[in-house]
Amino acid sequence: MELEIDPLDLDMTLGCGQTFRWRRAGDGSWSGPLGERLVTLRMDGGILYVSAKPGGEGVVEDVARHLRAEDDIDRIQLTLSKDRVLGQGIRRLRGLRIVKTDEWECLVSFALATYANIPRISRMIDSLATEYGRRIAPGTHEFPDHARLSKASVRDLRRLGLGYRADYVKGICDSVDAEGLNRMTRMDLTRLREGLKALPGVGDKVADCVSLFGFGRLEAFPIDVWMERALKRLYGQEGTYRRLREFAAERFGPFAGYAQEYMYMNERGMASGQACAFSEQR
DNA sequence: GCCCAGGAGTGTG
DNA sequence: CACACTCATGGG
Numbered sequence: 510m511e512l513e514i515d516p517l518d519l520d521m522t523l524g525c526g527q528t529f530r531w532r533r534a535g536d537g538s539w540s541g542p543l544g545e546r547l548v549t550l551r552m553d554g555g556i557l558y559v560s561a562k563p564g565g566e567g568v569v570e571d572v573a574r575h576l577r578a579e580d581d582i583d584r585i586q587l588t589l590s591k592d593r594v595l596g597q598g599i600r601r602l603r604g605l606r607i608v609k610t611d612e613w614e615c616l617v618s619f620a621l622a623t624y625a626n627i628p629r630i631s632r633m634i635d636s637l638a639t640e641y642g643r644r645i646a647p648g649t650h651e652f653p654d655h656a657r658l659s660k661a662s663v664r665d666l667r668r669l670g671l672g673y674r675a676d677y678v679k680g681i682c683d684s685v686d687a688e689g690l691n692r693m694t695r696m697d698l699t700r701l702r703e704g705l706k707a708l709p710g711v712g713d714k715v716a717d718c719v720s721l722f723g724f725g726r727l728e729a730f731p732i733d734v735w736m737e738r739a740l741k742r743l744y745g746q747e748g749t750y751r752r753l754r755e756f757a758a759e760r761f762g763p764f765a766g767y768a769q770e771y772m773y774m775n776e777r778g779m780a781s782g783q784a785c786a787f788s789e790q791r
Numbered sequence: 792g793c794c795c796a797g798g799a800g801t802g803t804g
Numbered sequence: 805c806a807c808a809c810t811c812a813t814g815g816g
Contacts, residue, residue: 526797623798629814630797672812677799712799733797749806773797 510569512557514578518604519552522576525774527608527722529618529631530638530652542638544571547646562646577609577725585764592760594743595768598786602771608722612690614652615723620677620710622718636669637661637678655686677710684708698726713750721766730757730765739776744790 519539523531531541538551546561546568557576561568573579582603589595610618617637622630634652641653641661659682666675685708693704698720705716717731732740732753740746746756761768775786 624796626796626815670813710799714798718797731797735797
């Protein structure tokens with residue numbers, strides 16, 4: 510099956526810590542559980558080729574939603590390129606798209622993401638899926654829904670290597686389910702953040718990640734250690750989370766989430782030797 | 792061995 | 805409100 514989605518860079522989009530269950534194969538294809546299927550994506554000549562096990566209807570639609578195929582990247586880039594720092598540098602990140610993930614999976618995933626690196630976060634989530642999720646294909650399990658994950662005790666979760674995050678996961682299961690999250694979909698960002706932050710293991714940064722990737726709020730602007738460095742280096746901005754968030758909201762507006770992801774990728778790329786795409790503000 | 796990681800919670804000034 | 809400290813663990 511095919512999906513016209515342009516631009517799209519699978520390596521940038523699926524491997525940068527927005528979502529944690531996609532795996533890259535040697536041929537450049539990416540596979541991961543989406544809904545109740547194991548989906549494989551391959552980009553060739555500007556066309557995305559989609560296959561799934563088991564097959565079925567609605568796969569392409571699920572992929573289109575997950576990759577936010579409706580986002581007008583050119584318009585977003587044009588808007589953000591008016592920022593002198595981002596300028597023309599964001600062009601080379603044109604294929605990076607914000608992903609839309611399941612709210613429940615996103616919430617639990619980013620509660621696990623506190624003070625851990627991306628490979629480890631992926632491993633913890635895989636462990637949860639293997640232990641509590643339904644098997645959907647050989648070697649692949651669905652992320653466990655609320656009912657299934659709620660069967661895990663804190664001791665069980667610690668044995669899976671979650672560390673202190675075991676208490677977060679248990680506390681989240683005790684506090685909210687998919688229906689509770691569904692009620693948050695209509696809230697404005699301020700209320701949504703408040704609702705999420707009321708959950709154990711959810712602070713400013715996790716709330717913003719879940720708002721952006723799980724609830725699709727493109728105006729959300731998560732700030733982690735990489736973003737603190739980027740904001741200081743590129744804009745001379747430092748201070749509390751609140752202060753930095755307000756700076757970003759004013760500077761980047763409704764597409765702050767894309768600005769954040771561009772800056773995040775750039776900052777990490779620099780750490781691994783790539784040149785900086787952006788020009789520092791003087 | 793060492794440093795760091797898409798931080799949060801709690802207590803203190 | 806701002807800072808300091810603790811939390812548990814594995815990847816590079």
